[in-house]
Amino acid sequence: MLEDADEGGIKLWHLVKPTEEPELPKHRRGSLRDRERAKAIPEIYLTRLLSMKGTLQKFVDDLFQVILSTNRPVPLAVKYFFDLLDEQAIHYGIADPETIHIWKTNSLPLRFWINIIKNPQFVFDVQTSDNVDAVLLVIAQTFMDSCTIADHKLGRDSPINKLLYARDIPRYKQMVERYYADIRQTISASDQEMNSALAELSRVVLCAGERLPASSVSLQIITALEEDPTAQKMQLGYRLQQIAAAVENKVTDL
Incomplete structure (x- = not known):
């Protein structure tokens, strides 16, 4: 086959892959090196990531413990709404615990807490840097994975942020399930109590x-x-x- 090259001439082409890779053109060598370098970056920084995770581990554990703890009285609105979801499941004959778990997860952890974790400026008068934003995204993703029931299958090609907390997520999942169970066992909130709480909140805001x-x-x-x-x-x-x-x-x- 005639080859369109500066030197001209004839080049043999085979239907089987040669034992030795042919030399790539100059314009493709750089892109190949870039891809190889990109693959090596995660391995280079893996030690640093693990060190950073070890530094932040206690703070992440404390954060999840505060969010998923019932040591202090659960907000009346949370108890009232979770009881409402349980009642609706009974009313419509939904016995699958995973469905009820997803309802509660979407209504509180993923609707409220995820936004607070990713955007602390919603609550605090702070400005976060790009590096801090990246760290908070990893923590928020870990919290999100902890609130799901399905097991995430991880492999060598999985994102590094998921691999970092792969061993911790089962423990966090137990915390979420225990949190929902503890709320279910607390004393139910009546409609009158909820209305009184809303009236008091309105009064505070007006004042x-x-x-x-x-x-x-x-x-x-x-x-x-x-x-x-x-x-x-x-x-x-x-x-x-x-x-x-x-x-x-x-x-x-x-």
Whole structure:
């Protein structure tokens, strides 16, 4: 077969793979080295990852223990809603424990706690770096895997973040199951108790609003946005003024 190459000439091609790999063109050698280097990176940093995991292990264990502990009274809303899910399962004849487990997991751990773990700025006045965000994503994924019943089959090609906590996830799964079981055994919350709790929460929010008027809060935020260079370019202060005015007009109309 004629070969289109600078040297020209004829090259033999076979239907079987040769024992020795042919020399790759120069433009492909670099990409092959890049792929080999990318495969080697996880092995190079595996020791560092394991060291970092050992440093953070106690903090991760403490975090999961706080989230999945019933040593302190379980929030009334959680108990009330979990009991509601159990009642609905009985009402519709759903006896599969995995289904009820998934209901509770999707309603609290994956709906609430995952967001808090990945985004601590939702609760705390902090700014996280890219490195911290990456670490929090690994912890959040571990917590998510711990809340599932299905076993995750891991192999050599599995992501490193899953391999790091592969031995810990069975223990975390037991914590989740025990958490749900402990909540089920606590005293049920009546509709009257739930309504009273919601009324008290509404009263607290209203009192807080009276102590610090919304207009005062908006003014402080608008002032801060107008002083921030990035916010100035995006006109965030002006946009917030428009939103505050629209909300105030809507409340007045009511």
